[in-house]
Amino acid sequence: MNEKDQNYFETFGITMQQMRERMAMLGLGEADHQLCEHLHARVLRPHAKDIIDQFYRLLLQSNEVTKVLKNHHSLEKLKRTQTQYLNSLGRNFDQQPYIESRLRIGMAHVYAGVGLSVYMCAYRILQQLIIDLIPMHSSKRDILIAYILKITFFDMSLAIECYHNAQIFGLVGALKKIQHKAERLEVKLQKDGLTRLLTRESIFALIKRKQEENEAVHILMSDLDHFKQVNDQYGHLVGDEVLREVARRIKHATRENDAVGRFGGEEFIIVIAQTTNEKACIIAERIRTEMENEPIIINELELTITISIGLALLEPHADMSQILDKADQLMYKAKTAGRNRVEVDDVVRS
Numbered sequence: 001m002n003e004k005d006q007n008y009f010e011t012f013g014i015t016m017q018q019m020r021e022r023m024a025m026l027g028l029g030e031a032d033h034q035l036c037e038h039l040h041a042r043v044l045r046p047h048a049k050d051i052i053d054q055f056y057r058l059l060l061q062s063n064e065v066t067k068v069l070k071n072h073h074s075l076e077k078l079k080r081t082q083t084q085y086l087n088s089l090g091r092n093f094d095q096q097p098y099i100e101s102r103l104r105i106g107m108a109h110v111y112a113g114v115g116l117s118v119y120m121c122a123y124r125i126l127q128q129l130i131i132d133l134i135p136m137h138s139s140k141r142d143i144l145i146a147y148i149l150k151i152t153f154f155d156m157s158l159a160i161e162c163y164h165n166a167q168i169f170g171l172v173g174a175l176k177k178i179q180h181k182a183e184r185l186e187v188k189l190q191k192d193g194l195t196r197l198l199t200r201e202s203i204f205a206l207i208k209r210k211q212e213e214n215e216a217v218h219i220l221m222s223d224l225d226h227f228k229q230v231n232d233q234y235g236h237l238v239g240d241e242v243l244r245e246v247a248r249r250i251k252h253a254t255r256e257n258d259a260v261g262r263f264g265g266e267e268f269i270i271v272i273a274q275t276t277n278e279k280a281c282i283i284a285e286r287i288r289t290e291m292e293n294e295p296i297i298i299n300e301l302e303l304t305i306t307i308s309i310g311l312a313l314l315e316p317h318a319d320m321s322q323i324l325d326k327a328d329q330l331m332y333k334a335k336t337a338g339r340n341r342v343e344v345d346d347v348v349r350s
Helices: 008-012 016-026 031-059 063-072 075-088 096-112 116-132 141-190 200-212 227-234 236-253 277-292 320-336
Strands: 217-224 259-264 267-273 296-298 301-303 307-314 342-344
Touching (some): 008 096, 016 096, 016 141, 031 116, 031 141, 063 116, 075 096, 096 141, 116 141, 200 267, 217 236, 217 277, 217 320, 227 236, 227 301, 236 259, 236 267, 236 296, 277 307, 277 342, 307 320
Parallel strands (some): 307 342
Antiparallel strands (some): 217 267, 259 267, 296 301
């Protein structure tokens, strides 16, 4: 959206009721419309150029201001913008378009990198320059000074509104970016890049969490049989496709709440929670038959892939590393016993 089309009332959640309350707090009312026209006729219109020239002469004595001007604007352009501001000062101050225009000016200074303290000091300078031009003998001098202070403080409050909201929005935006990066990193850490299964670290964290929740889980350590021959004969690209398909089949053979991870290479780990020993054995056998019963087809290749599985039970207070090691040993037992089989720990069998 173009900045000129931006509705800051909507963006910042501002209401006219809030603005009316602020005006009342400052003492701005209907009578100030006449004072505004008197100020424009007697002071602002006749002396606009002098006010602007003096204003920037004083501002440019600040190194902070000169740095901002050098980086963002030409002095002449700023003088034209400030002249427009001066010409509209206080006119229809109680209408939404006036307030929107002041909010827009405030946001322009935020985007330009003008500090709020500098912005407020600039208002004080402008106030005094206008006040100094009111004739000393004028019968309305005191009420005009009061009006100048009221309207410039009102405008200043709108600038502060912009700085405050911009800071909040900036922080929220920054937090969202950090959160998005954290979520992407978490997904990257949780998911294996090739198979999209959980990583070893994520599986370990899940098992620890189950133990902390005092829940027993069944651990299945599995390894593809003769997988090295696939890589050696057909290449690693074919091997990668095999691993992806194996991951899909394991997921298909397990339940929605079971956790499947890639332990490394062609090794997979499955964590089965909230089930009996008998059902855990059934799931392990289902995984094995998912591999054996149907060859994996990649392009014109038809590959029969089998899997060896070791199944152990991890009680809540047992040593996780010992049970993982036991499941791993059972898997190797399945290998030495002829492959394509499930070896189950005695504790599970009983």
